[in-house]
Amino acid sequence: MKAKPDNAAVKLVVVGSIGLDTVTTSATTRRNVLGGSVSYACAAASFFTRPGLVGVVGRDFPTRYRAALRSRRVDLRGLESAAGRTFRWSCAYEPNLKERETLSTALNVLADFAPELPTAYRHSPCLFLANIAPEVQLKVLSQMCALRFVAADTMDLWIRATRPALLKVIRQVDLFLINDAEARALTGEEHLVPAARHLLKLGPRYVIIKKGEHGSMLFSRQGVVLSPAYPVDLVRDPTGAGDAFAGALLGVLARAGSITSALVRRAMLYGAITASFTVEAFSLEKLLAIRRADIEARARQFRRMIRC
Template sequence: MSVLIVGSTALDSIRTPRGERDRLLGGSASYAAVAASFFVPVRMVGVVGDDFPRTYLALYRRRGIDLAGLQRRPGRTFHWAGEYEANMNRRRTLHTELGVFEQFRPDLPPSYRQTPFVLLGNIAPALQMHVLEQMNRPVLVAADTMDLWLQTAREDLLRLLRRVDLFILNDSEAAQLTGEDHAVAALPRLRALGPRWVIVKKGEHGALLSGLEGMFIAPAYPLRRVVDPTGAGDSFAGALLGFLAAGRGAWQTRLRKAMVYAAAVASFCCEGFGLTRLARLNREAIEARVRELQQMTRF
C-alpha cells in the first residue's frame, strides 16, 4: 500500500523560546510525507520555486518519497515566518509570502490516481476537492483543515466533508465549525457532516477519535522539552495515514494503533526545529516511544 499526500511545501522562518532558524524546510505536505514514509511508500504533490534548496529535495529522496507530483515553477517558494510565545501553545505570524503557491493547482500524474490511501493536507478545500476528482476509488481519504478555511471557504469545506472518510482537525477548529466549545460534544456534530471517523487533536493533551464503533482517547507523549511545535499536527496526520496503509485487520483497531504511533512521531517533531528531528529519526526509535506510551497508559 502507498499514501498520496497533497499540501503545501514551504520555507519556514521560526522563532521560539529555544532559538531561531531561517528558511527551514516546511509546509503541510513536507511534514506529513516524511512522517508517513516511516511506514509505507509516499507520493507527494506540492509546488516549489526555483529558490528551493537542493538539499531539501535530497531529504525527500532519502526518505524514499516519490516526487513525480512535486511541481517546480519559476519564482519564489512559499515562505512563512512565525514566532511562538513562552508556553508555545500560541504563535503569531510575522510574514507570509505565497510565491508560486498562490497559483498552485494539484494536477496528479496518471500513476498517482490509483493510490489507495489519500491525505488531503492543509490547502484550500476547493483544491482538496480537485484532487479527489482525479482519484480512482481510493480505499480511504483523510482531510485536514485549518481555521482560515473555516472563515473563508466554509461551504467548500462542507461539500468536501461529504466525500471524505476521516476528518482531522484541532479542538479550536472543531469549536469554530460546530459552535460547541467542548470537543466531546462537537464530535457527533462533526460526524453528521459526512465523515465516517473524526479525530480532534488537543495538542499536549492527546487526541479524540469518534466513529460508529465508539470513542477512543489517545494520549500525547509527555515531552520534557519542546523546541519547536511547528508541523506537529501535519506529522501526526502523515504518520496516521502511513500506519493505516501499512496495517491490516478491522478499521477500528488499526485507527487506535495508528493514533498512538502518530502521537509518537509528532512528539519527535517537537524536539527539533522544523523537520530536523524527523530527518534523523528511524523506525526503531518510534517503536521504543510507542512502547513507552503503552506502559504509561496501561492499567
C-alpha cells in the first residue's frame, strides 16, 4: 500500500542552493555528499515546522538524497529538476577545521535557476532567503503573498559581485544574518557593533552576526544580545553549520503566533544546538539521525551551562 501524501501546510519557505559536496579534512575525504544552504536549512528547520524547499538539481541528483530530505518531512514541491548536472562544490579544511580553501565550484543548473513557486508556498507566512544569488532571493520574495516574517543570509561572493541587489534584499527583510568577516566587508566598518548599526539602518528589525565557535550576536533597536555556541567534544565537518543555525532559528519563529525579541533570542539557542549536532558528522548525517528529543535534551544542558 502506498503511503498517503503529507499535505500539512508549509509555514516556512526556504530558497537556496542544493548540491553535491566533496569535503576534505585531515582525517578523510567525503565525495558527492548532500550539501547546499537549502539542504542544511530545511533539515534543521524540520525539527520545529514543516519547511518547503525551493531549489534546483540536475538529472544526476541521487534519489537517495530526495528520500533523505523527505524522511525529515521537508516538502519538495519547490525542488526543480533541470536538464544538466547538479551544482557541485569542493573544499579542503586546515587541520584545525577553522580555515578552509574552496577547491572548485561548478554552478551547472544553478547558473540559470529562476524559481517559480508552487501555489501552496506563496501564502506561507515565513520566508528564509538562504545563501544564493540576491537576484534569485528577490525573485522568490516577489512571489510571496502573505508574509509575516522574512529573513536572509548571504556570503562574501554576493557582497563583491552583486552588492546593489544584495542591498535591495536587505531593505526588504525583518532579519538579516551574516558572519563577522562578511559584516565588515559589506559595511566597511572594522568593529562589529558599528557594522551592525549600519545594517540596521538599512531596514531590518534584527541583525544576527554569526561568529562560528564563538556564537552569535543579535542586534536590534532594543540593544545587543550575546548567544554562545554549544561546546562539542569533536568537530568532524563544520560545513553547513551556519545554514543549520539559521534554519533551526527560522523553524522556531515560523511555528510561533507572533515574533518578539524574546522569541528570537530563544530561537537562537535552538539554532546553536542544531548547529552543534551538524558539525559532529559530515554532510547532513547527524541531522538525519537525531530527533527533536535529542535537541531538547541538549538544550536543557545548554541552559544549565549558560545560567548566570
